[in-house]
Amino acid sequence: MIRIAVVEDEELYAGQLQNYISKYAEERKKQIKVTWFQDGEDIVSGYKGEYDIILLDIQMRFMDGMTAAEKIRELDSEVVLMFITNMIQYAVRGYEVDAMDYVVKPVEYFAFSQKLDKAIGRIQKKTEVFLKVPVEDGVKKLNVAEILYIESVGHNVIYRMESGKYLSRTALKELEATMKPYGFFRCGKGFLVNMKRVDGISGSDCIIEGERVPVSRSRKKEFMELLIQYMDEG
Incomplete structure (x- = not known):
């Protein structure tokens, strides 16, 4: 249609x-x-x-x-x-x-x-995938490939993009299933990261475009397995 x-x-x-x-x-x-x-x-x-x-x-x-x-x-x-x-x-x-x-x-x-x-x-x-995100001024279309990570802040989430940040009133838990097919992984209580954009890991943090995002101890093994998979594909 x-x-x-x-x-x-x-x-x-x-x-x-x-x-x-x-x-x-x-x-x-x-x-x-x-x-x-x-x-x-x-x-x-x-x-x-x-x-x-x-x-x-x-x-x-x-x-x-x-x-x-x-x-x-x-x-x-x-x-x-x-x-x-x-x-x-x-x-x-x-x-x-x-x-x-x-x-x-x-x-x-x-x-x-x-x-x-x-x-x-x-x-x-067009083969790119876009996500419709409710923001203060209406609804914004975000290119999924350009989302670095999604952070939970209270009852809101922040979409961290190449171009900036966008605040949306959405629960991170609701997004987890939606974003999983696009290569996003729940690396900790408050973060969904785009595994295709992860540059590496340092200590207990993953590095994305120079930013550090914490990886919980309970999820680190699965995170590392996924990271190796995406690096092999890339």
């Missing part, structure tokens, strides 16, 4: 785009779910990162498409963005938010279908 959001304040154009997407889905034998938002504010509010492609009108009444795209990019680096505009000069700014393309009004079906081919092709090529 491909999920597409249409953010367009003009009902005529919104209806046209939805009809085009339905026609495209029938021709290409694709399952596509479309959600319509009438303003940038509507999609940004409570954004949960559930869309694969977002079509954004640049000029809207309350929040323009460019501003909405900037806010979406803060939480979701992977969704494919395409702008809808009758003023091409504005579309050029799309590079600032890593937009894939733009659609010029009035929209013609053939050109639109070609752009959808490109967008869906980009989605299907």
Whole structure:
């Protein structure tokens, strides 16, 4: 199932785009779910990162498409963005938010279908795994491969990434089963470590990107066996 959001304040154009997407889905034998938002504010509010492609009108009444795209990019680096505009000069700014393309009004079906081919092709090529994490501002998509470790802090966890830290109200115990298939190991009471990112061990700590993470005595043997396995694979 491909999920597409249409953010367009003009009902005529919104209806046209939805009809085009339905026609495209029938021709290409694709399952596509479309959600319509009438303003940038509507999609940004409570954004949960559930869309694969977002079509954004640049000029809207309350929040323009460019501003909405900037806010979406803060939480979701992977969704494919395409702008809808009758003023091409504005579309050029799309590079600032890593937009894939733009659609010029009035929209013609053939050109639109070609752009959808490109967008869906980009989605299907992705092999990276992303985790949707509830954060203070909404939901953020984290690349699992870039998570160094997850630390329990009270009733929250901290995701330690290459790019920084993200606090989320989640129990570490609940994450243990979720993260295990991606190479994460519970090395102690308060830590899940990405075994693929461990550089080595020093005393009772493992070393990840120069940081020390404690390994409990009861789990050290299993940790060492896993570490040797991942080093052999790498």
